[in-house]
Amino acid sequence: AQSVSQHNHHVILSEAASLELGCNYSYGGTVNLFWYVQYPGQHLQLLLKYFSGDPLVKGIKGFEAEFIKSKFSFNLRKPSVQWSDTAEYFCAVTSYNFNKFYFGSGTKLNVKP
Amino acid sequence: NAGVTQTPKFRVLKTGQSMTLLCAQDMNHEYMYWYRQDPGMGLRLIHYSVGEGTTAKGEVPDGYNVSRLKKQNFLLGLESAAPSQTSVYFCASSSTGRLGNQPQHFGDGTRLSIL
Numbered sequence: 374a375q376s377v378s379q380h381n382h383h384v385i386l387s388e389a390a391s392l393e394l395g396c397n398y399s400y401g402g403t404v405n406l407f408w409y410v411q412y413p414g415q416h417l418q419l420l421l422k423y424f425s426g427d428p429l430v431k432g433i434k435g436f437e438a439e440f441i442k443s444k445f446s447f448n449l450r451k452p453s454v455q456w457s458d459t460a461e462y463f464c465a466v467t468s469y470n471f472n473k474f475y476f477g478s479g480t481k482l483n484v485k486p
Numbered sequence: 487n488a489g490v491t492q493t494p495k496f497r498v499l500k501t502g503q504s505m506t507l508l509c510a511q512d513m514n515h516e517y518m519y520w521y522r523q524d525p526g527m528g529l530r531l532i533h534y535s536v537g538e539g540t541t542a543k544g545e546v547p548d549g550y551n552v553s554r555l556k557k558q559n560f561l562l563g564l565e566s567a568a569p570s571q572t573s574v575y576f577c578a579s580s581s582t583g584r585l586g587n588q589p590q591h592f593g594d595g596t597r598l599s600i601l
Contacts, residue, residue, distance in 0.1 A: 374545070382526070407589055416576060416592040417529075463528060467587040472517065472536050473544065474580075474590060478528035 375400045377466055379477035386454050387485050394449040394480050396464030406447040407465040407474075408438055417463060423447065434458070456486045488512050492577050492593035499567045499600050507562040507596050509577030517580045518560035519544075519590065520552060522573040529576065535560055567600045574598070 376399045386392060398404065405424050409417040421432025428440040438449045447464060464477040490511045499505055509518065516537050521529040521544075531544030535554040549571060551563045560579075564571060574597050578590040 379528075405587055416594045417578075417590075418592075419589045422589055465590075469587075472542075472587070473531060473534060474519070474587070476521075476529040478526065 375466065375471070375475045377464055377475050377477040379462075379464055379480050381480045382478070383481045383483070385483045385485065388456055389453050390484075392449070392451040392454045392458075392482070394462055394464075394482070396447045396449065396477060397445050398447070398464075398466040398475070399445065400466060400468060401445075402468055402470055405467050406438075406440060407467075408432065408436070408447070408449050409463045409465060411461045411463065411479075413460070420449070420462070454482070454484050456484045458482060459484045490577055490579055490591050490593040492575075492596050494596060495594065496597045497599070499564075499598065501567060501569060501600060503567050504563070504565050505567065505598075506564075507575055507577075507598075509560045509562070509579075509593060510558055511560075511577075511579040511591070512558065513579060513581070513591065514557070515579035515581045515591070516557075517582070517587070518554065519578045519580075520550070520560065520562045521576045521578065522546065522571075523576060523595075524573050532562065532575075569600045572598060572600045 378397045380395045407422045408420040431437045467474045519534040520532040533552040535541045538557040577593040580590040581588045
C-alpha cells in the first residue's frame with residue numbers, strides 16, 4: 374500500500390505569518406496530487422491539484438503547492454495566513470495505476486487573530 | 487446543484503443494531519468511495535466502487551458491506567454495529583480523465599455514534 378506523510382500534525386500561526394505544510398508520498402510512478410481543506414464541521418474541499426506540467430500550482434484562497442519529484446514531496450504554502458484559514462489540511466495522492474486515493478493524516482492549522 | 491448527498495447526517499445506534507448509510511451523486515461519476523474519519527487518523531478508506539455493480543475493499547473493510555446497484559448510489563451497511571465504528575463517515579465520488587483520476591467530491595458526512 375502507498376503512504377502519504379504529513380509531518381506537522383498541529384501548526385499554530387499568527388495572522389500574516391507565512392505557512393508551509395509538508396507532504397511526502399511513497400509511490401515512485403506517475404502521480405496526481407491534491408490538497409484538500411476541511412473547515413470545522415464541514416466536508417473536505419479541494420484547494421489545488423497537480424496532474425502534470427508546471428510543478429508550482431496555484432489554488433484557491435492564495436494557496437500554492439510545489440511538486441518536487443526527486444523528493445516525493447508536494448508542500449503547501451501561503452505567504453500570509455488569515456484567521457479564516459483555520460482548518461485541517463489533507464494531502465492526497467492517486468495514480469493511473471491504482472483506483473484509490475491515499476490521504477495523509479492531516480494537519481490542523483490554528484491561526485490566531 | 488447537489489453534488490454528493492449523504493443521508494442521514496446524524497445517527498445514534500445501540501451495539502448490535504444494523505443500519506445503512508446512503509450516498510447519492512448527481513455528477514455521473516464512475517468512482518465512489520466510503521471513508522471514515524477519526525481524530526488523528528485522517529481519512530481511511532472502507533470500500534470503494536469503480537462502477538455500477540462492482541465494489542472493492544479498502545483499508546478498513548471489516549464490519550462493513552457496500553452495494554452499488556445504481557451508478558448514482560453507493561450504500562454502506564453496518565450489519566452489527568460496534569462502539570469501534572463510532573466515527574464520521576464521508577462519501578466521495580470522482581471521475582477519470584485523460585490525466586487520470588480527477589479530484590474527489592465529498593459529501594457533508596454522517597456522524598454515527600454507537601452506544
